[in-house]
Amino acid sequence: MVRELVRRMRRKYRSIRGDNLRGRMRKRKAVLAMSAAVMGFSTGAVDISAFDPQHKISFQQIDPTQTRVHALELVSSDTMKEALAEEEGVRLTVYRDVAGYPTVGVGHLVRPEDGLRVGDRISYDQALDFLEADLRRAEQGVKRLVGDLPLYQHEFDALVDLVYNVGEGNVSESQSPNLNAAIQMADYDGIASELTYTTAAGKVARGLEFRSERRQSIFMSATYEDPRAIEVDMRGQATT
Template sequence: MGAGAMGLTAFTGPPIQQSGDRVSANTLSLDDTERTIRLPAALLKASDAFKQALIEEEGVRYTVYRDVAGYPTVGVGHLVTPGDNLRVGDRIDEDRVLALLDRDLRIAEQGVRKLVGTLPLYQHEFDALLDLVYNVGLGNVSQSESPRLNEAIRARDYEAIAAELEYTHAAGQIARGLEFRSERRAQIFMDASYDDPREI
């Protein structure tokens, strides 16, 4: 089911200022940061364009299912944890989908900040890295798992970072959907284009 049918487009709005922010992220929009100035990741949050692309990529599922790697998943690609008290086949409502998405985005945003450290980013670069962390998890972009990505970040080599955004395997197999998602992630990072490559 599409996100619009479920009302998830109402979720996407201006970023909410967190109490610990020194500068309000509410004053930043995709246009403000797109190609004019790179900002510290601490000042960036998921853009509306990214949230829409994420919903398109992950889909929205009310019933807990097993993803391509066999993990129990629900909502917008939320990996079920023991604390969720959910099993395969359980159903959740829209409010819970939104709450899980909000929580997962906050965790992924923190993950990007940890990954990039002091590297400044355009909004679209942040969004592409956010998609990567949301999709594969922070552990898979660690120094031990993704040394070239981490080296590119340390070197502040944005083209080399873009070259390391491809993750196409699930459960040891190439997944066509992940190939498309990697292509989309790269075009977000390099060109600020959030379009779905499947539709081009």
């Protein structure tokens, strides 16, 4: 099953302009196929001891889409994984992102221990391994960030996208004081207003503007749709 999902990742997530509806639809299908691989990851059990050594937290069976729960109960939803796959795409050759950092796979920031340089290629299996590890790291970063603040599933998802996108260091109290203050005050509207990160290397990036808009919609109203999503008018023309 995994091999089949990996094979389907061969299609690239490319930007296609104009009214080429067929090309746009192919891109959409490729992204959905790749997101299927993401959603196939095993979430595993939450290691409560890593955050609560005294094991004082007692979880109940509560629907996090209807009631806010402790972040330790949560992992990324399948809908969020699909959105993440759409935003990041997949690249098997190490490249420099808009900020100039070596990147590969599904938005994986190359680390020294990866032993990779710009121009190196990785396998589909490696891309999936990087993605799974990065997603788990982002989820743990969110749990450290929010502490005891209860969250809906969609609020947790939006924060995972934030940490995945900008890194845990950039949501620290020193780098994002307003976000951390809103969390301390349990000001959910304030948190939503601080989810906009639109610059890379000191320049505003249009893609990050769209992603921030989507992230805020996820946090505030559980709306996961891509603001750049393809629509077809009455004449059969593709629009964005």
